[in-house]
Amino acid sequence: MAADTFLIPLIEPMEARLEPELPVGAGWQYEPKWDGFRCLAYISRDQAMLYSKAGKRLDRYFPEVAASLIASANEPCVVDGELVVALNRRLSFEALQARLHPAESRIRRLSGETPARYMLFDCLQVGKAQLIDEPLSARRSALRKLVAAWAQPGLSLSPAITDVVEARRWLEESGTDTDGVVAKRRDGSYRPGERSMVKVKRRRTVDCVVGGFRYASKGNIVGSLLLGLYDGAGLLNHVGYTSSLTLADRRALTPRLEALVEPPGFTGRAPGGPSRWSNERSTTWQPLKPELVVEVLFDHATGDRFRHGTRFLRWRPDKAPRQCKMDQLVA
Helix, strand or coil: CCCCCCCCCCCCCEEEEEEECCCCCCCCCEEEEEECCCEEEEEEEEEEEEEEECCCCCCCCCCHHHHHHHCCCCCCCEEEEEEEEECCCCHHHHHHCCCCCCCCHHHHHHHHHCEEEEEEEEEEEECCEEEECHHHHHHHHHHHHHHHHHHCCCECCCCCCHHHHHHHHHHHHHCCEEEEEEEEEEECCCCCCEEEEEEEEEEEEEEEEEEEEECCCCCEEEEEEEEECCCCCCCEEEEECCCCHHHHHHHHHHHHHHECCCCCCCCCCCCCCCCCCCCCHHHHHHHECCEEEEEEECEEEEEEEEECCEEEEECCCCCHHCCHHHHHHHC
């Protein structure tokens, strides 16, 4: 594990369950839910090992963060937080993903051009003191003292408040740099791998043009609708997808969409091709005439794209496709 054998064994990070509303009452602490990579850091005398939620090593991809932790820590410790990358003063998940590259030369270059920041929100060990079974209030106090003593760039104490009114304001303003708000019990211990926290995401609706579709992996029926929005130059850009249609709706929709098949579908940014995680059939898409408009529900957008799949709400025959513009994604 590490040169300091008394460091706790590698654990799974504590997780959160999705709820529709923030919990209210004494004893709750609220924190921003950052749009980044969850990261546990094991810091010993001469190394910092960064682990993803799945237990994969990340320090190779974020050497600047590892270096700052090594230079800062006066004693071994284990901390929890989120790795983020800012681009043009906004967090960029795409820039963060770009760091996961096999070429060390590229990683080194990007670590200088787009350095990552480690937003710390929990402390599991300091020196020989193991804090997993301590309440969050004690862990937070230990973390605050640690970060206050660290003078290296790229290391920040993530904000935390107990005022639910302010937390609701955070939630209303989320959707770009942050992905919602996380609520934690101040008297709760750290429970590895358990969904002991609460996360709440802001839900918004947007009207999109259906610029294409993909067939389902089995059967010649629609699997997902490919969504587009027009930019300032009048180009239709692919921004995401929705697949939350019933089987009956997909069957009824298939001939309707097949009658509208016509290239190019998207005149700006188009859907990507196959990757090592998907087969050719799942990435082949059919371009459509830009005639259909749908309203979908989404929780987060970054880089002019939806970060997650959206939920189909309804068709919008009353809305002209050209009215579906990118400015709807502005928080």
